Amino acid sequence: xxxxxxxxxxxxxxxxxxxxRRLRAPETARSGNTLAAIGMVIALxxxxxVANIDEAxxxxxxxxxxxxxxxxxxxxAQRVQMTAMPQMVAAFNGVGGATAALVALSxxxxxxxxxxxxxxxxxxxxxxxSVVIGTISFSGSIIAFTKLQELALTGSVTFPLQQAVNAIxxxxxxxxxxxxxxxxxxxxxxxxxxxxxGASALLGVLFVIPIGGADMPIVISLLNSFTGLAAAASGFxxxxxxxxxxxxxxxxxxxxxxxxxxxxxxxxxxxIIFAGITxxxxxxxxxxxxxxxxxxxxxxxxxxxxxxxxEKVVIVPGYGLAVAQAQGPMYDLMETLESQGKEVLFGxxxxxxxxxxxxxxxxxxxxxxxxxxxDLEDINPxxxxxxxxxxxxxxxxxxxxxxxxxxxxxxxxMPILEVDQADRVIFVKRSLSPGFAGIDNPLFYDTxxxxxxxxxxxxxxxxxxxxxxxx
Amino acid sequence: MGALLAQLAIFVVAxxxxxxxxxxxxxxxxxxxxxxxxxxxxxxxxGAVISLAAASDSFTTIVGLIAVVFGAMNVxxxxxxxxxxxxxxxxxVKKVKKRKG
Numbered sequence: 001x002x003x004x005x006x007x008x009x010x011x012x013x014x015x016x017x018x019x020x021r022r023l024r025a026p027e028t029a030r031s032g033n034t035l036a037a038i039g040m041v042i043a044l045x046x047x048x049x050v051a052n053i054d055e056a057x058x059x060x061x062x063x064x065x066x067x068x069x070x071x072x073x074x075x076x077a078q079r080v081q082m083t084a085m086p087q088m089v090a091a092f093n094g095v096g097g098a099t100a101a102l103v104a105l106s107x108x109x110x111x112x113x114x115x116x117x118x119x120x121x122x123x124x125x126x127x128x129x130s131v132v133i134g135t136i137s138f139s140g141s142i143i144a145f146t147k148l149q150e151l152a153l154t155g156s157v158t159f160p161l162q163q164a165v166n167a168i169x170x171x172x173x174x175x176x177x178x179x180x181x182x183x184x185x186x187x188x189x190x191x192x193x194x195x196x197x198g199a200s201a202l203l204g205v206l207f208v209i210p211i212g213g214a215d216m217p218i219v220i221s222l223l224n225s226f227t228g229l230a231a232a233a234s235g236f237x238x239x240x241x242x243x244x245x246x247x248x249x250x251x252x253x254x255x256x257x258x259x260x261x262x263x264x265x266x267x268x269x270x271x272i273i274f275a276g277i278t279x280x281x282x283x284x285x286x287x288x289x290x291x292x293x294x295x296x297x298x299x300x301x302x303x304x305x306x307x308x309x310x311e312k313v314v315i316v317p318g319y320g321l322a323v324a325q326a327q328g329p330m331y332d333l334m335e336t337l338e339s340q341g342k343e344v345l346f347g348x349x350x351x352x353x354x355x356x357x358x359x360x361x362x363x364x365x366x367x368x369x370x371x372x373x374x375d376l377e378d379i380n381p382x383x384x385x386x387x388x389x390x391x392x393x394x395x396x397x398x399x400x401x402x403x404x405x406x407x408x409x410x411x412x413x414m415p416i417l418e419v420d421q422a423d424r425v426i427f428v429k430r431s432l433s434p435g436f437a438g439i440d441n442p443l444f445y446d447t448x449x450x451x452x453x454x455x456x457x458x459x460x461x462x463x464x465x466x467x468x469x470x471x
Numbered sequence: 472m473g474a475l476l477a478q479l480a481i482f483v484v485a486x487x488x489x490x491x492x493x494x495x496x497x498x499x500x501x502x503x504x505x506x507x508x509x510x511x512x513x514x515x516x517x518g519a520v521i522s523l524a525a526a527s528d529s530f531t532t533i534v535g536l537i538a539v540v541f542g543a544m545n546v547x548x549x550x551x552x553x554x555x556x557x558x559x560x561x562x563x564v565k566k567v568k569k570r571k572g
Contacts, residue, residue, distance in 0.1 A: 069543025077551035252489025
């Protein structure tokens with residue numbers, strides 16, 4: 001490697017590190033992202049100028065490939081709705097994992113079938129790790145995408161002996177890997193590698209399908225760090241320092257981020273990964289279909305109550321708000337209530353909107369001032385002296401069942417927003433259907449405390465705003 | 472052998488750095504941070520470019536080309552989407568600890 005390339009890679013790595021550092025605080029986060037992007041351009045330019053491009057043809061291919069990929073990425077990133085952000089991240093992570101696996105596959109094929117360069121044990125181990133981890137990340141991310149997009153497989157999908165099946169597949173991969181390292185004494189090295197590719201793809205799918213939607217952010221974060229490790233493994237294959245440093249950096253920081261996320265949600269990682277499997281055994285909730293009475297009210301009644309009886313209102317927005325694009329009416333409601341001299345706060349659960357920080361993005365976009373957004377720890381004390389809590393399109397994050405030691409549910413142990421501490425709880429919800437995690441909420445049936453307004457979030461909020469103005 | 476040892480040393484140092492780099496991140500930045508590191512592992516595009524440049528038959532060319540397209544999607548899409556998320560935080564960013572209850 002030329003010295004200039006090496007220096008460029010070091011500069012890029014330094015910019016990545018600085019960028020991640022700046023991403024830890026809201027004030028500097030955006031510049032951190034820009035720094036990291038600059039680092040990426042430097043690494044790429046340095047590579048293109050020194051890569052062994054002997055024919056003009058591969059130069060054109062490289063340029064065309066980069067342009068096409070960039071265009072797809074840019075258009076997708078620009079056009080995606082803010083509400084669909086989590087699955088977009090999953091998709092980009094998936095293609096990254098696939099890239100690492102393909103690079104390793106290509107290098108191995110070069111060495112094995114074309115004899116372009118001698119293969120070493122180190123390179124083969126790198127190839128194996130990159131193919132296995134990269135492919136798991138790819139297929140796992142695709143499943144995460146389909147779950148979040150609600151195309152298929154939403155909720156926890158389980159089948160008998162799931163863990164045993166996973167273990168067998170892992171053993172098969174291990175056996176095939178040994179075959180590759182021994183030079184293919186059983187199946188031939190390339191055949192073994194192709195089989196590993198297929199088995200890893202299957203393992204990625206099986207790894208993610210039992211995990212419920214509520215835990216998807218944590219899974220995506222975990223797969224993100226997998227892709228980092230796959231990139232680092234490719235770096236060992238190619239003897240490329242940029243890949244080793246940056247891939248490892250992401251792999252390690254991604255692991256810590258995953259742990260921080262799961263502890264912010266009070267969900268130990270092990271429990272998430274095996275939660276779906278154990279939950280199916282006990283089959284929580286959804287058992288009794290009998291009608292239970294609820295306090296079904298009109299928007300007018302809600303508006304009247306808010307106007308006449310409240311001083312302090314806490315609004316808890318959830319995914320339903322995002323889906324209905326009801327951020328605007330939500331803002332109107334805040335303004336209307338404030339114009340009547342009431343205090344309005346927003347309680348944002350860490351996973352509101354399916355990913356940490358997602359709801360903050362949506363509400364700031366609608367114009368809600370930053371300082372009105374309270375996180376979990378700050379809002380729970382406020383709820384105690386709130387006159388009303390308005391829950392819009394949310395269920396799991398306010399479900400007291402999460403704190404009920406009697407029940408074993410997929411959300412057990414998750415910290416919740418304690419809306420039941422407020423004098424009244426008003427749900428704006430389309431139906432009684434349980435939320436993303438699929439657990440019934442006992443608060444719905446507390447007819448003393450709870451008002452249920454069955455409506456689309458947007459329409460419901462608009463009607464409440466009218467009613468408050470007239471009340 | 473010397474090169475491998477150097478690579479392993481870099482791997483270990485980078486791993487410790489990565490572990491230390493993330494601590495006490497406010498939860499509202501979890502998604503952008505994940506998304507940004509997601510873009511950074513797009514560095515594997517560099518590997519894809521090297522691989523495609525060395526491609527010597529149709530199989531390696533096709534595999535390399537797909538890898539380059541995917542890698543570029545990861546990089547550009549990743550940084551772009553992170554930037555869009557973070558642009559939402561810009562307006563009156565305030566650091567002052569919120570009132571006490």
